[in-house]
Amino acid sequence: MNTHVSFTSSSGSFGEFLEDLAALGVAPVSDGGRPYGLLKARTNDRWWLIPISGGRPSAAAMAMFQPVSLAATIIKAGVTTAARLGVSSGWSAGRLRFGALPNLPGKRPAGLAHCAYFTGTAGPHRKTAIQLMAEDGDILGYAKVSRRPLVKPYLAREAEMLRRVGRLALATVDTPAVLAFDPGSAVRPSVLVTDSRKTFGAKSSVRPGGAHLRFLSELASRTRSNGVHRAFESVRALANEIRLPAAWTRRLLSGAARASRFVDGLPVALAHGDFTPWNCIMLEPRLYVFDWEYAADDLPLGYDLVHYLLATRHGADPADVISDLNQRVGALFSDLDLETVRTCVLVSLLLHAAFYLQRQLDYAGSIGGWTDGDRRGRLIDACLRQWGAPAC
Incomplete structure (x- = not known):
């Protein structure tokens, strides 16, 4: 052989x-x-x-x-x-x-x-x-x-x-x-x-276009409700994990404190959970979306859009990235006020971080294998600074 x-x-x-x-x-x-x-x-x-x-x-x-x-x-x-x-x-x-x-x-x-x-x-x-x-x-x-x-x-x-x-x-x-x-x-x-409807010549787009936004809008409108408290428990629970580095403990506690007053009424919907350019292809005018293993019912509006935008965006200033995420989520869900948009983005980032941190702890006993952890942490810090919280 x-x-x-x-x-x-x-x-x-x-x-x-x-x-x-x-x-x-x-x-x-x-x-x-x-x-x-x-x-x-x-x-x-x-x-x-x-x-x-x-x-x-x-x-x-x-x-x-x-x-x-x-x-x-x-x-x-x-x-x-x-x-x-x-x-x-x-x-x-x-x-x-x-x-x-x-x-x-x-x-x-x-x-x-x-x-x-x-x-x-x-x-x-x-x-x-x-x-x-x-x-x-x-x-x-x-x-x-x-x-x-x-x-x-x-x-x-x-x-x-x-x-x-x-x-x-x-x-x-x-x-x-x-x-x-x-x-x-x-x-x-x-x-x-x-x-599968996938074909050999099928292509995806690094940036979400009209087909992506129409899909996210329709999925949210058909499954929308209020209250992210069930999913948010993972953030609160992880903040007490003794194997977590101190910076992440402070970050999660600060994020949980900021968002806790809103989570029961925060608009949520069914979300794909891992919406990225490599999990969908264009079949104009529709989108073909696969790999739904991380889908959940109670993720904040904008969770999938935030995940897609961050999947291939690296190196930009965290404050600029957060500003862009707020603008794009607000444009997609125009009925939301700015405070709700900011909270949806923050909770989206916290839930994503909690999932990956817990997964790495369960698998390896430390978070060292999460290669995107530092960048995600800086983004959460930039989110918190919108409300005057210190960086971690």
Whole structure:
């Protein structure tokens, strides 16, 4: 087998990925089977496994790679061309051969002939993703797989939320349909299988446009209510966590004190929870939105917009960023007064921080692995300074 020893090790995220596949009846083989090239991310521990038998299925496999920068777009174009020609030299860090297609719950999608794989990003919520393709490379759907007790509830939530959002029959968005969901067991992985409207040439936008804003407005209007107290309990509880650095303890306490007088009446709605350029694509005039595992009912108006805007915005002055977030949330929800807008932005940032801080503590015992933590902390500080609170 032409690969590196570390790829087949039982340790690390790649080893865990191989164990996920083994649970579905997919294992590396020395001869025969289906060859895959290994594309490694430049900045973190994640891999795409692209079939390199050539032709349209090999090119279509790169639909799993969602570029949001010019450099990544150029890389995708080059790898796509090479994969279509059956060439792996120049981009692949090695090769693997798999002897079978995965055994998935429910009825196998009609015409399933090829798969591409994504290991997921190493970290607390790593999960394996599988792109299901027909003989001609058309994308039939996706499967998500996890054996981690920490992740399994999120796959169940996504299955529930996809069914719920589908029943809303929103005019501005399409979402995947659930084909099968197996919650798994102590020894069996959770597996979620959905269809897809994604195509090989589908694109996203780094900045939210009209289709994004229409979707966020309609989702909020259809599910809007008041009171963020249930979700806000995570902020209050985390502020008492002894493993939290002192700066974050002060920050959360100050934010909770500022927002607590408003949380019972704060406008909230169902939100996607991880609305980013890589979790949606343009299907004009509608948007196609997937990956709903972090969706929740009681997130502040503007939560998704704030998350989208911050996903690719780095390096700007925190005060300027907060001013821009306030303006954009206020423009989207024009019935809100400035005080409510500011509070929605602050609570959105606090809830996001509490989620990531708690997740990192549960996974590693410290917050050192949250690479975006310092920037998020500075943004919360800038929010608090609007009301004269000192920086942490």
